[in-house]
Amino acid sequence: MPKTKLSNADPTILAAVADYFKVLSEVSRLQILTHLRSGPMNVMELSDATGLGQANLSKHLKVLTQAGILSRSPKGTSAYYEIVDPVIFKFCDLACDRISDRVLQQAASFAKLQSRS
Amino acid sequence: MPKTKLSNADPTILAAVADYFKVLSEVSRLQILTHLRSGPMNVMELSDATGLGQANLSKHLKVLTQAGILSRSPKGTSAYYEIVDPVIFKFCDLACDRISDRVLQQAASFAKLQSRS
DNA sequence: CTTGTCCCTAACTATGTAGTTATCTAACCG
């Protein structure tokens, strides 16, 4: 086989994939990622940019870092976070495509319902 | 701009993306998808294949259908579910790649720690 | 050393949801 992938139903792999998606399934974390797209930021800058509380932000940053999506580099008293894996934006774009397809399809169905009544 | 994508920080789009990922962030739902990969199945077949309870399964199928990932076609007294959008497996493969990278990297760090002590 | 700043962590609350049990509807069968 070329790669393991998720063809098989190995529960361990499935759990890992689910966990990875879970990391990306919170608006606050996606917010953080979009703001980090332009470059590294420290926690205070991110707090200003996103409007998230410092403690809350810190927790999200930990989750993203442990998932291998961000890296943390302490500089003096502050900590700078940076996107390690820009591929995640391809992920998000893919999701956007799926979603817009879905929305367009729903709009079409809705229009059909409208014209029928 | 070519497409809207998630370059901007539009909270509506972010929420939609987060919801989409949330659908894919449960082991049971990924299980369902892997079993449906070989073709359409009805609820009972899926219940046998996955070991999930009927009611629970029904809820997951509803979520997946509403997300535009599955389609439902009633046949007699049973309902057959089918994958509408095979692209989701590209998603999962991408996630698998990210995860294995991460795991390998962790293994390397761990080995380095070991050799140091 | 003292003070202030930045960040992390612990403890707590509130909310969302996976899974179960029980009930209900709809289609087939006698």
Added chain:
DNA sequence: CGGTTAGATAACTACATAGTTAGGGACAAG
């Protein structure tokens, strides 16, 4: 018609986690 089966739905419990508040540790400035 009543009985059976497949599936959806409602009510409930158990658990996970987002967000807050409070406190602690590390570094810089004085």
